[in-house]
Amino acid sequence: EAGVAQSPRYKIIEKRQSVAFWCNPISGHATLYWYQQILGQGPKLLIQFQNNGVVDDSQLPKDRFSAERLKGVDSTLKIQPAKLEDSAVYLCASSLGALDTDTQYFGPGTRLTVL
Amino acid sequence: AQSVSQHNHHVILSEAASLELGCNYSYGGTVNLFWYVQYPGQHLQLLLKYFSGDPLVKGIKGFEAEFIKSKFSFNLRKPSVQWSDTAEYFCAAPNHAGTASKLTFGTGTRLQVTL
Numbered sequence: 001e002a003g004v005a006q007s008p009r010y011k012i013i014e015k016r017q018s019v020a021f022w023c024n025p026i027s028g029h030a031t032l033y034w035y036q037q038i039l040g041q042g043p044k045l046l047i048q049f050q051n052n053g054v055v056d057d058s059q060l061p062k063d064r065f066s067a068e069r070l071k072g073v074d075s076t077l078k079i080q081p082a083k084l085e086d087s088a089v090y091l092c093a094s095s096l097g098a099l100d101t102d103t104q105y106f107g108p109g110t111r112l113t114v115l
Numbered sequence: 116a117q118s119v120s121q122h123n124h125h126v127i128l129s130e131a132a133s134l135e136l137g138c139n140y141s142y143g144g145t146v147n148l149f150w151y152v153q154y155p156g157q158h159l160q161l162l163l164k165y166f167s168g169d170p171l172v173k174g175i176k177g178f179e180a181e182f183i184k185s186k187f188s189f190n191l192r193k194p195s196v197q198w199s200d201t202a203e204y205f206c207a208a209p210n211h212a213g214t215a216s217k218l219t220f221g222t223g224t225r226l227q228v229t230l
Contacts, residue, residue: 003158004158033217033218040222040223041222041223042205042207042220042221042222042223043159043205043218043220044220045217045218045219048217056217091158091159093159100147100166100209101147101164101166103149103161103164104161104218105160105161106151106158106159106160107158108157108158109158
């Protein structure tokens with residue numbers, strides 16, 4: 001079974017530039033998550049989708065971050081404009097459903113460096 | 116809202132030593148708990164999970180964790196560590212905010228096993 005795919009794996013940009021990350025979840029997984037992991041911290045949830053609808057985006061900085069999941073499969077996360085503090089690893093995860101008992105499977109992440 | 120704390124930030128052990136990593140959670144109701152591991156250069160993967168029933172949970176690679184409700188703890192243990200256990204370990208629990216069930220992670224414990 002193929003895992004969660006993410007691209008690019010690494011990205012270096014200058015502040016105020018824009019950047020986009022792509023995620024392809026495990027086939028059949030209805031729930032998709034984007035996490036931000038800053039160095040030395042645990043992952044923090046940014047947004048959760050159930051199919052193509054947003055379930056929780058309470059921790060997404062909506063003035064600069066946006067995400068979409070068209071057709072309920074792939075998802076993109078965009079930052080515009082980027083700030084220095086956005087340097088982090090952006091993880092995508094998926095699960096069959098949104099129950100507490102559903103295991104989340106993580107992708108390899110995209111490491112973003114903002115200069 | 117659920118919160119999870121890990122008090123050991125960096126642990127160094129010799130091979131064959133016993134391991135115990137601490138994890139405490141805050142929510143006193145129905146609790147689901149997870150331990151995830153991130154090996155160097157690899158993505159986050161599930162080590163073990165607790166939903167209900169037997170408080171002693173066994174996971175992959177000889178790891179186990181014990182859910183102690185009275186102590187709000189879910190410590191990870193392994194009787195004899197190997198060099199290949201060098202990794203970062205995260206405790207996590209779903210946050211019951213709103214209708215979403217998002218995963219809240221601890222700050223992680225970096226385990227270094229020396230030969």
